[in-house]
Amino acid sequence: MILGAGTAGTMMLNKLEAELSKDEWHITIVDQFETHYYQPGFLFIPFGIYTKRDVMKPKREFFPPGVDVIFSGIDLIEPDSNRVKLSNGKTLNYDFLIVATGSKVNPGETEGLTGEFWQKNIFDFYTIEGACNLSHFLKYWEGGKMVLNIIEMPIKCPVAPLEFVFLADWWFTEQGIRDKVDIEFVTPLPGAFTKPKASQIFGDFLEKKNIRLIPEFNTGRVDGERKKIISWDEKEIDYDLLVTIPTNMGDSVIERSGMGDELNFIPTDPFTLQSKAHENVFVIGDATDLPSSKAGSVAHFQADILFENILSAMDNRPLRAKFDGHANCYIESGFGKGILIDFNYDTEPLPGKFPLPGVGPFSLLEETKMNHYGKMMFRWMYWNLLLKGAELPIESQMMMAGKRV
Amino acid sequence: MSTREIAGQTIDLTDEGFMTDYTQWNKEIAEILAKEEGIESLTDRHYEVMEFMRKEYEENGTAPSIRKLNKLNVVPTKELYQLFPGGPAKKAAKIAGLTKPQGCI
Known part of the structure; x- marks a missing residue:
C-alpha cells in the first residue's frame, strides 16, 4: 500500500x-x-x-x-x-x-501570520493559492519594501526562496520599478544557504543583485497591523510586502x-x-x-x-541499496540564467561541470543560460518521464566527475 | 579536535568548542562555559532545561530541537531565547556539554 x-x-x-x-x-x-x-x-x-x-x-x-x-x-x-x-x-x-x-506549509504555527493581512500583503508561494494571489498582487504593486522570510528550517526545496528573490530582482527590473523596491532576504540560517561553499557563492549573488541578506533571524511572530516581523529575541524588520516560507511539517x-x-x-x-x-x-x-x-x-x-x-x-533478503543523500537542483537566477548544484550527505555543492549524456555538460555553481534551459526543460521531463517511473540519464548516486574539490 | 583544562578536569572539544564526550561534563564546567557564552550565572531554570537536553541526548544521540522543547512543555521558545540569548539551540547544547545540534539541508 x-x-x-x-x-x-x-x-x-x-x-x-x-x-x-x-x-x-x-x-x-x-x-x-x-x-x-x-x-x-x-x-x-x-x-x-x-x-x-x-x-x-x-x-x-x-x-x-x-x-x-x-x-x-x-x-x-x-x-x-x-x-x-x-x-x-x-x-x-x-x-x-x-x-x-x-510535507506542507503551516502558516498557523506562527503567531500573527494568518490574521487579516494573510493573502493581502502577506503571501506564501508554496501553495497554488498563495502563488496565484501573489501573482495578482505583484501585477499592480508600485513598489516598497519586499521581505522574503524563512520562518524555520527545514523547508521544502531550500533553494526556492533564493530563486524567488533572484526572479523578483529581474521582474521588478522588467517592470521598470526596481529602483522603487527594496528586497531583503531574511533567514534563520547563518548565510544564504545551508552549505558553506554554496552559501558564500549565493551570498555574492545576492549582493550583486542588490538584495540585502539578514541571517540568523528566527521569526517569533508577525505584527500585520504595524507591518513587522519580530524575532524571538525581539528584533524587528518592517515590510510592505511579506513573502513568507511558513513552517513546513509532515x-x-x-x-x-x-x-x-x-x-x-x-x-x-x-x-x-x-x-x-x-x-x-x-x-x-x-x-x-x-x-x-x-x-x-x-x-x-x-x-x-x-x-x-x-x-x-x-523476498525477505537484507536491504542492500543505500541512499547517499543525493540532490540535484537547477536554480533560476533571473534574466534567463540559472545555476546548478549537485550534492549529497557528505559532499557539499562544489563548482565545476556536471556531465549529462546527450545534453550536458552543465556548469555547477555558475550562472549560465544552459542551466536555465535545464530548469525549463525539466517540467517536460517531470510530466512525461519522471512521474511514470522511466529511467532518466542521471545516476541516483552522486558522481564526483567534473567537480572541483 | 582539542583538549582543554577546565575546572581541574581535561575535556575534549571540537574546533567550535563543543564537548565531544558529554560524560566529562559537570556543573563547574557548565558555569565556566556559560560565562564564555555571555551568560553570567546559571539559574535552576537553565539547569532544568539542560538536564532535559542531556537526558534526550543520552537516549537519542542528539540534542532536542527548540520546537521539541516547546512541544514537550519543557520550556516555551520565547523563554528559551531569554535563557540562552543569541542562538539558544547551539548555546544550550554547548553549555550542557553536548555535541553541536544537527543542522538541516
Whole structure:
C-alpha cells in the first residue's frame, strides 16, 4: 500500500507496478486530492511565467491501469496492526507500506501570520493559492519594501526562496520599478544557504543583485497591523510586502498515528529508507526526517533505492541499496540564467561541470543560460518521464566527475 | 579536535568548542562555559532545561530541537531565547556539554 500520490508515491507506484507479479501482489494507492501539482512550477507563477494551468494535471493520468486507486483522506495508520483507517470509513490491511504523505506549509504555527493581512500583503508561494494571489498582487504593486522570510528550517526545496528573490530582482527590473523596491532576504540560517561553499557563492549573488541578506533571524511572530516581523529575541524588520516560507511539517495523520517527530516527519533510516520503528514500513520523499533536501530530485533518487530495497524486503533478503543523500537542483537566477548544484550527505555543492549524456555538460555553481534551459526543460521531463517511473540519464548516486574539490 | 583544562578536569572539544564526550561534563564546567557564552550565572531554570537536553541526548544521540522543547512543555521558545540569548539551540547544547545540534539541508 502506498499512502500519498504526489511525486514520490506516484513514482513508486509506477516502478512497482511494472515489476511485481499480479498473481502475488496487489498495489493500492491512497490520496485525498485528484489533482497533481508540479510544485517546482509554483515559483514561476507570481511572475506570470507560468499560470495555474501549466502546473496541474489529473493524477489519474499517471496511474497505470489495474492498480487500486482510492481517493480518500487517511484517518489513522496503525503500523503495529498493519492497518490503515481511511476517512471514507474503510479499513485496509497491508503487508508492506510506503508512506509518501509529503510535507506542507503551516502558516498557523506562527503567531500573527494568518490574521487579516494573510493573502493581502502577506503571501506564501508554496501553495497554488498563495502563488496565484501573489501573482495578482505583484501585477499592480508600485513598489516598497519586499521581505522574503524563512520562518524555520527545514523547508521544502531550500533553494526556492533564493530563486524567488533572484526572479523578483529581474521582474521588478522588467517592470521598470526596481529602483522603487527594496528586497531583503531574511533567514534563520547563518548565510544564504545551508552549505558553506554554496552559501558564500549565493551570498555574492545576492549582493550583486542588490538584495540585502539578514541571517540568523528566527521569526517569533508577525505584527500585520504595524507591518513587522519580530524575532524571538525581539528584533524587528518592517515590510510592505511579506513573502513568507511558513513552517513546513509532515501530514497531520503522521502525528495522529504517533509515527512522527515534533514536525510530523517520520524517523527513517537515512540509507535504506526503512522506517526506524517498523520493518515493513518504508518512507520516501518529504515525509522522512532525513538530513537531505526535501525536493523532487531527492525523491527521484530515493525512488531508485527504495524500489530495490522493497523488492529485497519482499523476498525477505537484507536491504542492500543505500541512499547517499543525493540532490540535484537547477536554480533560476533571473534574466534567463540559472545555476546548478549537485550534492549529497557528505559532499557539499562544489563548482565545476556536471556531465549529462546527450545534453550536458552543465556548469555547477555558475550562472549560465544552459542551466536555465535545464530548469525549463525539466517540467517536460517531470510530466512525461519522471512521474511514470522511466529511467532518466542521471545516476541516483552522486558522481564526483567534473567537480572541483 | 582539542583538549582543554577546565575546572581541574581535561575535556575534549571540537574546533567550535563543543564537548565531544558529554560524560566529562559537570556543573563547574557548565558555569565556566556559560560565562564564555555571555551568560553570567546559571539559574535552576537553565539547569532544568539542560538536564532535559542531556537526558534526550543520552537516549537519542542528539540534542532536542527548540520546537521539541516547546512541544514537550519543557520550556516555551520565547523563554528559551531569554535563557540562552543569541542562538539558544547551539548555546544550550554547548553549555550542557553536548555535541553541536544537527543542522538541516
